[in-house]
Amino acid sequence: MDNIEAIRGTKDILPKKVIYWQYLEKTASEILTKAAYQEIRTPIFEQTPLFERGIGEATDVVGKEMYTFTDRGDRSITLRPEGTAGVVRSYIQNKLFASGGVERLWYSGAMFRYERPQAGRQRQFHQIGLELLGSKAARADVEVIAIATDILKALGLKNLSLQLNSVGSKEDRQTYRQALLDYLTPYKDNLDSDSQDRLSRNPLRILDSKDKKTQEIAQNAPSILDYLGDDSRHHFDKVCTLLSDLSIPYELNPRLVRGLDYYTHTAFEIISGDLGAQATVCGGGRYDGLVSQLGGVETPAVGWAIGMERLILLLEKLQPLSPQTPDIYFVSRGEKAENYALVIAQNLRHSGYKVELDLSGSNFLKQFKRSDRSGAKICLVLGESEVEQGMIQVKNLENSEQKTVSQDKLLEILTQLIN
RNA sequence: GCGAGCGUAGCCAAGUGGUUAAGGCGGUGGUUUGUGGUACCAUUAUUCGUGGGUUCGAGCCCCAUCGUUCGCCCCA
Numbered sequence: 001m002d003n004i005e006a007i008r009g010t011k012d013i014l015p016k017k018v019i020y021w022q023y024l025e026k027t028a029s030e031i032l033t034k035a036a037y038q039e040i041r042t043p044i045f046e047q048t049p050l051f052e053r054g055i056g057e058a059t060d061v062v063g064k065e066m067y068t069f070t071d072r073g074d075r076s077i078t079l080r081p082e083g084t085a086g087v088v089r090s091y092i093q094n095k096l097f098a099s100g101g102v103e104r105l106w107y108s109g110a111m112f113r114y115e116r117p118q119a120g121r122q123r124q125f126h127q128i129g130l131e132l133l134g135s136k137a138a139r140a141d142v143e144v145i146a147i148a149t150d151i152l153k154a155l156g157l158k159n160l161s162l163q164l165n166s167v168g169s170k171e172d173r174q175t176y177r178q179a180l181l182d183y184l185t186p187y188k189d190n191l192d193s194d195s196q197d198r199l200s201r202n203p204l205r206i207l208d209s210k211d212k213k214t215q216e217i218a219q220n221a222p223s224i225l226d227y228l229g230d231d232s233r234h235h236f237d238k239v240c241t242l243l244s245d246l247s248i249p250y251e252l253n254p255r256l257v258r259g260l261d262y263y264t265h266t267a268f269e270i271i272s273g274d275l276g277a278q279a280t281v282c283g284g285g286r287y288d289g290l291v292s293q294l295g296g297v298e299t300p301a302v303g304w305a306i307g308m309e310r311l312i313l314l315l316e317k318l319q320p321l322s323p324q325t326p327d328i329y330f331v332s333r334g335e336k337a338e339n340y341a342l343v344i345a346q347n348l349r350h351s352g353y354k355v356e357l358d359l360s361g362s363n364f365l366k367q368f369k370r371s372d373r374s375g376a377k378i379c380l381v382l383g384e385s386e387v388e389q390g391m392i393q394v395k396n397l398e399n400s401e402q403k404t405v406s407q408d409k410l411l412e413i414l415t416q417l418i419n
Numbered sequence: 420g421c422g423a424g425c426g427u428a429g430c431c432a433a434g435u436g437g438u439u440a441a442g443g444c445g446g447u448g449g450u451u452u453g454u455g456g457u458a459c460c461a462u463u464a465u466u467c468g469u470g471g472g473u474u475c476g477a478g479c480c481c482c483a484u485c486g487u488u489c490g491c492c493c494c495a
Contacts, residue, residue, distance in 0.1 A: 008486075060493050064420075082495085111495080116420080118489065127495055194492070210491075259494060269495090276489075283495055307495030333453075364453045372455040383453060397455070 009115070009123025019321045020312045025108060028128050028151050028306075035147050037104040037130055042086040044110060048076040054085035054294055056261025058201065065113040079112035082260070083129040084287070084303055085294070091133055092296035102134035108308070120278035120310045129284075129305035133291065136300035138238035141266045141286060142246065144302045148270060148282050149248055151306070157314055159273040160281065162249065165256035166236040167204075167267050168228045170289065176227035177203055187217045207255040223254040232265060239266055262287040266302065274314055281314070282306045325375030326356040327418055329397075331367040332382040341382045344392070344407070351411060353418070371397065378417055380410075 006012060013021060029039070048068050055062050067079040080086055087105055090096070096103045108128040115121060130147065132140050145162070152160055167173060180203050188196060192211035199206070207218050228236060243250055250268075258267045267285035275281070284304025291299035315321075328348060332341035338361070345357045356374055358367045364383075371379040381393035386404070394413055395402040405413050 005486085065493075113494075115493070116491095117487080121494075125495070129495090205493095277491085278494075280495055305495055310495065331454085365451065365455080366448095368453090368455040370455085379455080381454075385453090393454090395454080400455085402454085 007123070009117040011122060011124075015323060017312070019323055020315050021308070023321060024155065024308060024311060024315065025128075027154050028108070029106075031147060031151050031154060032106045032130065035104070035143070037106045037147075040087060040090065040105045040107050041109070042083075042090050042107065043080075045077050045079050046086055046089065048078040050085050050089055050294070051078055051081060054088065054262060054290060055082065059259055059261055061113065061260065065115055067112045067114055081113045082111055083107050083109070083127055083305060084131060084260075084262070084290070087129075087131050087303075088133075088290055088294055088296070088301070091131075091299075092291065092294060097134065097297065097299060102132060102140070104130075104132050106130040118278065119276050120307070120313060122309060126308040127305040128308060129303060131301060131303035133299055133301040135302075136235075136288065138235050138242060140300075141235075141239045141302050142242040142248075144284065144304060145243065145268060146246055146248060148284070148304055148306065152270065152281070152311075155311070155315060156318055157272070157281075157311075160270055161251055161273070163253040163256050163269045163271060164240070164243075164250040165253050165267045166225065166228060166232060166239075166265050167257065167263055167285070168224060168232045169264055172224075172227055172229050172232050173204075176222070176224045179222045179227060180204065180206075183221050184217070190214075190217060204257045205259075208257060218255070225252070225254050235265055258283065258285055262290040262293070264288045268304070272310070272314060274317065275310055278307075278310065280307070281310050324354065326354040327376060328353055328355045328378045328380055328414070329371035329374045329376035330355055330357045330380045330382070331364065331371055332358065333361075333364055333367070334384040334387070337382045337384060337387045340387055341380075344380070344382070344410070348411075348414070353414065378414065 032039075048066075051066060052062055057063070061081050066081050069077055071077050087107060091103060091105075106129065108126065110124050110126050112124055114123060117123060130144060132144055149162065168176065181199070184191070184199060184203060184206065188199065190213055191199070191206065192209060192214050195206045195209050195211065195214050204224075206214065207221065209215060209218065225236075240250070240252075256267055256269060263285045265286040265288065268283070269280045270282040271279045272281050273279070282304055284302070286300070286302045288300040291297070291301060330341055330345050332338045341357060345355045348355045356376065358370060360367065360370070364381075368379070377397060379395040379397050381395060381402075386392050390407050391404050392407050392410055393402055393404050394410070394417070396417060403413075
């Protein structure tokens with residue numbers, strides 16, 4: 001009989017790795033909180049049309065990557081492939097706009113996409129994301145980008161680059177799309193086959209094709225930045241200026257195209273030079289049309305998401321984090337002593353110590369070996385004789401000093417030894 | 420969904436058709452039955468991801484399947 005294993009593209013995050021996750025979550029939530037963002041938790045599954053309408057039916061994410069199933073009530077349900085649609089749905093449903101001003105929200109959690117797993121890409125993966133709803137100011141775009149760079153900096157990451165583009169308004173994109181088609185169509189036969197398909201479906205994507213020939217052709221293609229209307233142009237210029245004011249370096253990348261339909265104007269990615277092909281660590285942008293598209297009142301918004309697995313790959317290369325060790329390792333032998341040790345351990349925990357109780361029942365030698373391996377500073381020893389005399393032995397594992405003390409004095413002695 | 424590589428113990432691995440599957444780390448037991456970190460000894464895979472096939476004989480060759488890695492696609 002074969003053992004049951006985790007589903008393809010999913011991973012257990014074992015205790016050794018969890019430390020990195022906790023570190024990342026703590027760092028991010030502190031920075032988000034400082035910027036007045038509040039955490040929101042939305043369901044992991046939603047009605048399928050939310051994503052179809054929100055992300056766009058023509059996108060790959062919706063077209064071929066969603067975990068969609070019919071539930072027992074015959075409803076079409078989808079495991080969320082990204083976080084924004086759910087947050088926006090919640091924003092509309094709970095009338096969060098009623099508070100008048102802007103709404104600053106962040107989330108973290110599992111997302112699901114049916115893709116071929118590879119380094120930095122799983123079927124169940126995790127994102128930390130942020131959404132700023134209700135402001136169309138360029139300052140909002142920059143605030144959001146600055147928070148992302150702050151988080152990455154606080155984590156100590158290097159070799160990152162912020163790629164910046166504007167995909168303009170819907171109208172801008174229409175005119176640009178036509179201009180691009182006019183340019184590319186004569187070269188149609190020289191494009192790679194994927195790009196030929198995209199000519200009709202999504203010509204903007206051709207720009208970041210990895211095919212050599214296509215790249216050469218795309219080299220001289222018109223740039224979207226030349227097709228921005230006055231408002232879009234002005235907005236984008238301001239974003240650039242403000243980023244410079246904050247000394248946040250960026251690279252203009254007119255070929256940066258985001259794969260989800262809801263993006264407008266500012267689009268950005270933060271990519272790492274230390275990952276493989278899946279190098280985008282953070283991606284986001286403005287999505288002014290999404291709230292109304294999902295049935296809310298016209299609300300401008302910006303946001304991003306960070307791929308946590310990818311970040312953790314980078315963190316692991318930086319500094320190794322070691323797991324928590326107990327302050328005290330508790331050795332006991334003999335039934336009375338064992339039972340009483342449980343009581344003392346509980347009291348010590350209530351007093352704030354991290355206590356690991358040896359439950360093996362094996363001889364002292366083995367228990368001491370384990371105490372050494374546990375990484376604890378102090379070893380407590382309780383045996384038959386100590387129980388009878390109301391005493392306990394306190395051993396300092398760092399210098400091997402050991403003394404027998406009265407159980408009433410234990411806390412006192414421990415405060416002297418620890419810290 | 421497509422292309423390529425890989426899959427031997429908890430981990431790192433040697434082994435490329437011929438009797439019993441190197442070694443290291445780790446684990447467990449002991450030397451040391453109330454005292455750790457060292458040392459020494461012993462032990463730790465009836466079996467090479469799984470299922471078929473070729474062969475007198477397969478971890479090694481072939482096919483399928485699953486998993487994994489890299490690339491494409493796509494995205495965080």
